[in-house]
Amino acid sequence: MSGNHLRGDARCMAMIEVQGLHKAYGGRKVVDDVSFEVAEGEIFGILGPNGAGKTTTVECVEGLRTPDSGTVRVGGLDPVTRHDDVTRMLGAQLQESELQTKLTVREALELHASFYERPADWRGLVARLGLEAHLKARFGKLSGGQKQRLFIALALVGNPRAVVLDELTTGLDPRARRDTWSLVEDIRAGGVTVLLVTHFMEEAQRLCDRIAVIDRGRLAALDTPDGLIGRATASKVISFAAHTPLDPAELRALPHAVSVGTRDGRTAVEGTDETVNAFVALLARRGVTVQQLRVTDATLDDAFLDLTGADQR
Amino acid sequence: MSSPATSGAEMLTSPSATTMVLRTEARLFAREPGSLFWMMVSPTVLLVILGLIPSFREASADLGGRRVIDLYVPVSVLFALIMSGLQAMPPVLAGYRERGILRRMSTTPVRPASLLTAQIVLHAAAALGSSVLVVTVGRLAFGVLLPENLAGYVLALLLAVACGLALGAAVCALSRTQKIATAVGSVVFFPTMFTAGVWVPVQAMPDTLRDIVQLTPYGAASQALDSATSGGWPGWVPLGLMALWTVVLTATAARWFRWE
Numbered sequence: 001m002s003g004n005h006l007r008g009d010a011r012c013m014a015m016i017e018v019q020g021l022h023k024a025y026g027g028r029k030v031v032d033d034v035s036f037e038v039a040e041g042e043i044f045g046i047l048g049p050n051g052a053g054k055t056t057t058v059e060c061v062e063g064l065r066t067p068d069s070g071t072v073r074v075g076g077l078d079p080v081t082r083h084d085d086v087t088r089m090l091g092a093q094l095q096e097s098e099l100q101t102k103l104t105v106r107e108a109l110e111l112h113a114s115f116y117e118r119p120a121d122w123r124g125l126v127a128r129l130g131l132e133a134h135l136k137a138r139f140g141k142l143s144g145g146q147k148q149r150l151f152i153a154l155a156l157v158g159n160p161r162a163v164v165l166d167e168l169t170t171g172l173d174p175r176a177r178r179d180t181w182s183l184v185e186d187i188r189a190g191g192v193t194v195l196l197v198t199h200f201m202e203e204a205q206r207l208c209d210r211i212a213v214i215d216r217g218r219l220a221a222l223d224t225p226d227g228l229i230g231r232a233t234a235s236k237v238i239s240f241a242a243h244t245p246l247d248p249a250e251l252r253a254l255p256h257a258v259s260v261g262t263r264d265g266r267t268a269v270e271g272t273d274e275t276v277n278a279f280v281a282l283l284a285r286r287g288v289t290v291q292q293l294r295v296t297d298a299t300l301d302d303a304f305l306d307l308t309g310a311d312q313r
Numbered sequence: 314m315s316s317p318a319t320s321g322a323e324m325l326t327s328p329s330a331t332t333m334v335l336r337t338e339a340r341l342f343a344r345e346p347g348s349l350f351w352m353m354v355s356p357t358v359l360l361v362i363l364g365l366i367p368s369f370r371e372a373s374a375d376l377g378g379r380r381v382i383d384l385y386v387p388v389s390v391l392f393a394l395i396m397s398g399l400q401a402m403p404p405v406l407a408g409y410r411e412r413g414i415l416r417r418m419s420t421t422p423v424r425p426a427s428l429l430t431a432q433i434v435l436h437a438a439a440a441l442g443s444s445v446l447v448v449t450v451g452r453l454a455f456g457v458l459l460p461e462n463l464a465g466y467v468l469a470l471l472l473a474v475a476c477g478l479a480l481g482a483a484v485c486a487l488s489r490t491q492k493i494a495t496a497v498g499s500v501v502f503f504p505t506m507f508t509a510g511v512w513v514p515v516q517a518m519p520d521t522l523r524d525i526v527q528l529t530p531y532g533a534a535s536q537a538l539d540s541a542t543s544g545g546w547p548g549w550v551p552l553g554l555m556a557l558w559t560v561v562l563t564a565t566a567a568r569w570f571r572w573e
Contacts, residue, residue: 062420084422092420097413102344107337114333115423158421 021070045208091155101140145176162193234270391509393443398477407494461544469537479562
């Protein structure tokens with residue numbers, strides 16, 4: 001595995017291709033003209049608020065739903081007409097799916113391994129996922145984190161070229177969530193392409209090479225996490241003690257300043273790197289000393305809110 | 314992927330996956346003692362309790378010289394079929410759908426239908442095993458004669474099992490959730506118990522009522538089993554009715570079953 005995850009030409013190496021995907025339920029558009037490509041070896045995120053159409057999009061990739069229009073290809077094959085072939089190269093962890101309550105971890109793994117011609121060694125997966133101590137445990141007795149690790153193992157047991165992980169860490173405590181993230185990085189290190197559906201910014205920012213932001217069924221943006229943050233209307237926030245003698249009108253006049261406001265005894269100016277430079281120059285010109293000056297980067301959260309307009313709803 | 318070696322491997326792989334599904338579901342089946350009791354043991358318990366009543370072991374002129382316990386062997390057999398097909402199976406299948414187990418399986422190379430098939434096979438086996446137990450205990454404990462027309466009896470029993478499972482599958486298909494499946498199963502349970510003759514054996518019902526009851530799946534089954542027990546051929550009318558019910562109920566299940 002080279003350090004560069006986008007090996008070769010992404011257009012030729014696309015593991016998963018979605019072009020102009022539309023899906024409506026009873027006249028309500030759930031997925032509206034979504035297109036993206038996932039390169040082999042990539043961790044590709046689909047990020048969006050609840051109900052944005054993320055799960056429906058990946059269900060079309062998994063062949064669980066037939067698109068109304070548009071094309072979906074996994075390894076060059078249509079997941080609906082070539083369902084069997086696609087299931088052999090695409091492992092899936094579904095949102096809110098369960099197993100038989102009294103099925104043990106070992107039985108689940110042996111059963112799923114029997115579904116594939118060349119399964120992975122499930123013992124190896126169990127060791128990697130820290131499930132050895134739970135082989136005899138029944139599914140119903142597992143913790144949320146153990147269940148998710150088992151689902152990851154089941155998604156990988158067929159030696160797939162790609163896996164879809166849908167809301168993998170929802171409901172997990174922060175520690176289990178972080179453990180799961182390193183597992184996802186391990187999966188990619190093992191050469192498997194990952195399509196990750198999430199509504200956690202931190203998860204997307206930490207794991208994904210590229211992110212498609214989906215909002216109300218439409219593709220709102222598709223970029224690297226840093227690229228998305230750069231798209232936020234304000235990528236920098238300057239804040240300082242409010243009693244500093246500076247004219248708000250002057251602050252508003254700074255280049256690229258988006259907003260100026262005072263809250264909790266601090267004045268905040270939202271803008272870009274240029275705003276920061278102009279602010280420093282202004283201070284020097286006025287000979288003003290500011291107290292408690294802080295300059296912070298916007299996060300993916302800010303970018304997300306800008307892109308989806310989620311705060312305006 | 315079309316080399317002979319690969320296709321050979323595929324031929325070896327697919328039965329083994331099906332076998333593994335059946336084996337796994339059989340293990341899970343064995344882990345439900347409550348359900349097993351109702352399917353496998355309770356019909357025989359019913360027969361034994363009735364057999365302990367002295368007057369039920371005496372020949373009655375009203376029943377053409379037969380004893381009540383003689384009539385209750387086929388009734389208990391039908392009770393076993395109702396327990397497995399209508400009480401036990403629908404909640405299991407509906408639960409598999411509701412909990413995303415069928416959906417999960419759709420993302421693997423094995424079709425979720427194999428899971429449903431395994432469950433149907435297991436419930437059929439439980440119904441047949443329970444029937445054999447009822448007939449054996451009836452013979453050993455109460456001297457109930459074995460069916461005189463064995464081939465006819467087996468044919469009628471197999472059709473009745475198919476009919477009962479088709480009824481359960483239809484209940485499952487028409488119920489959106491596991492709770493609804495259990496509730497609908499209970500509602501359908503009482504009329505089927507009645508038509509199977511659990512309260513009044515079909516043969517002891519008034520003529521008009523009996524004629525109507527014998528049009529229902531379990532009424533027809535009761536008539537067929539009764540004829541075969543006394544040495545006759547089950548009769549093409551009840552056999553045909555059971556076959557017709559099986560086809561209609563299976564078609565209903567297939568038409569309305571939702572995978573999610």
